[in-house]
Amino acid sequence: MTDTDKGFHPDDFYNAIVKTVASRQMTWKQVSKETQVSSSTLTRMAQGRQPDAASLAVLSAWAGINPADFVKQLKKSHTQESLVGISTLLRADPKLKPEAVKAMEAIIQAAYENLKDGKNKK
Amino acid sequence: MKFERGFKAHANKIALEVRGELGLAPHAPLCPWILAEHLAIPVFPMKKLAEEKPCLVGDVDYLSHAGSRVFSAITVFDGCKRIIVHNDSHAPTRQRSDLAHELGHALLMHPPHPPFCSDGKRMFDKKLESEAGWLGPVLLIPNEAAHWAVAEGFAEVDAAQHYGVSLDLLRFRFGVSGARMRRDRLKGL
Numbered sequence: 001m002t003d004t005d006k007g008f009h010p011d012d013f014y015n016a017i018v019k020t021v022a023s024r025q026m027t028w029k030q031v032s033k034e035t036q037v038s039s040s041t042l043t044r045m046a047q048g049r050q051p052d053a054a055s056l057a058v059l060s061a062w063a064g065i066n067p068a069d070f071v072k073q074l075k076k077s078h079t080q081e082s083l084v085g086i087s088t089l090l091r092a093d094p095k096l097k098p099e100a101v102k103a104m105e106a107i108i109q110a111a112y113e114n115l116k117d118g119k120n121k122k
Numbered sequence: 123m124k125f126e127r128g129f130k131a132h133a134n135k136i137a138l139e140v141r142g143e144l145g146l147a148p149h150a151p152l153c154p155w156i157l158a159e160h161l162a163i164p165v166f167p168m169k170k171l172a173e174e175k176p177c178l179v180g181d182v183d184y185l186s187h188a189g190s191r192v193f194s195a196i197t198v199f200d201g202c203k204r205i206i207v208h209n210d211s212h213a214p215t216r217q218r219s220d221l222a223h224e225l226g227h228a229l230l231m232h233p234p235h236p237p238f239c240s241d242g243k244r245m246f247d248k249k250l251e252s253e254a255g256w257l258g259p260v261l262l263i264p265n266e267a268a269h270w271a272v273a274e275g276f277a278e279v280d281a282a283q284h285y286g287v288s289l290d291l292l293r294f295r296f297g298v299s300g301a302r303m304r305r306d307r308l309k310g311l
Contacts, residue, residue, distance in 0.1 A: 028231035047162040
């Protein structure tokens, strides 16, 4: 039986991984080595079990797929909050030091709050 | 059969990995039924199937006695999902070995396949069977376990009992892991 905890469909996610492995003509040994996801985790996923959060994230990144696409119960009308998206991009930028990221986040947040509430009067 | 480069090391790594996940030391005995549960793979003793399906009683009885050499264990697929059926009329050491072999297929992510070919014969892929045939015993006695048993001075019979395996399997693992060579060196042979 598929475990659809919180609407996540692990079978569908696993099938997407299987297709990725096949299309890249890789072995599961190579997948395990590249992603550091253990053989037992992959085996459990084949049995319909949900991977742990770290394995889910790593496999999603490795395959270039979005785990949110396998959540079927939530309405997809929720879009990512702007600040979260900006913060994510800044933190992922290897050219920025952590203190620079923090400073830019603070400035952007202040500007966003200002504009959101219509306080900026020119 | 010659394995691809790195396979034996990969097999030993898997054996140590699952032990770690189960909270076991590298040299600790491994219960294949507990491993199956950890991998979320249902395991059905053959006789239990007969209890649930009375129409199988005759067949199970045959495989338990006159035909006991014919059937050890099999993995049945539902899509990608596996269940394992094993012959529980066999000796406990044989059952452990058979189950470890099937779990080896699972951990190596060997692809799903029907149990029989179109001509009714068992589906048998030599490469995959050889790989599982290697990993199964390694799951039961990884290299570290074999060397530990030697270092602790276990007699072969006692080590076989400790790991729940046959003497043949124990001797095989002692040989291929280098543990026997180490033991002989320690004895000054």
